[in-house]
Amino acid sequence: MSTSPPIGKPSFDLALQAALQAAGPQHYPAGALYVVATPIGNLADITLRALHVLALADAIACEDTRHTAPLLRAYGLDGKPLIALHEHNEAEAAQGVIARLQAGQRVACVSDAGTPAVSDPGARLAAAC
Template structure:
């Protein structure tokens, strides 16, 4: 443990120690996604206070605890292969009045990592669950992408299916989604995902690789260019990925007006088509009229 974490533990006790931490409660603790310094003071205090730490990988979590100077803490393995059974062991500890912290390998638990079934089982047994917020690759990538419009709407799609056909079908469904979409991907599948996103062509995507780590990289480019960008440098396919698919660009009223106008002209007289196109799209009627004349004249 470095001297900086020794002082951090003291600061954690000073900052968070006076708060109430009920017994018989599961504390869902966010851990860093790469940079140890992203640990919150409250997380440090809860991890010190907990009777045991349930975690995705006991070896990984023990290494984190040692780095923070939290030694001798009991750990309980709760991962995707044993979550249902391990949850019952946690529930029994909570019933005995223990405080249990749960941490996944990195970031906020129970989002794309294990933990959701554990939380559901704890709640079903009537015990309290308290989140201890912190690092999240999803919000970190969104904050650097500049892709969330006013109102803050986005869709978290997580990991797309591994099978090529199912992945392509998922991307086809996302192509009709007008909001920002957040995807996660592993290094061995990121090139396949890039190929699946290629049909979205000019739609922008921000690639966030190795967030908060030494070789962090955040780049924004067109979906149609993503495969080539990855192939330019072997380093670009390494690490964990968050991809932020930007919202679809809204059609300009004039462009949309002319598209609608062209369809109406095939069935209606010129003046009627212009009038309806203007009402439907809000495009200026005089511009639509000029466009209609050009279309009628074949220019």
């Protein structure tokens, strides 16, 4: 008896359930910015905590909405507001994110791959927060 998933589109339903069980009991304050690492090349390289935070977030600030939307769709987390946050608008977009945080929303910040850091959009946002 095989327990392998069928070949085709991967389903992350079990991973989302595991993420809720593993990370759900932790405290995730409202009105907070969450910096979330995304996979570099392989969808399976996401952590359970990252999945949980992306599911919990009210909005997602991202380097390129055209890249992040399919990523979230693959995990079954599409439909959340995406906030474009890139090198050409980061200062202005940061103010919009801060307004959401002040309103009590949880905002996840992602880059196209890896962890938002000094060389990626997100550094100004983190500093502003």
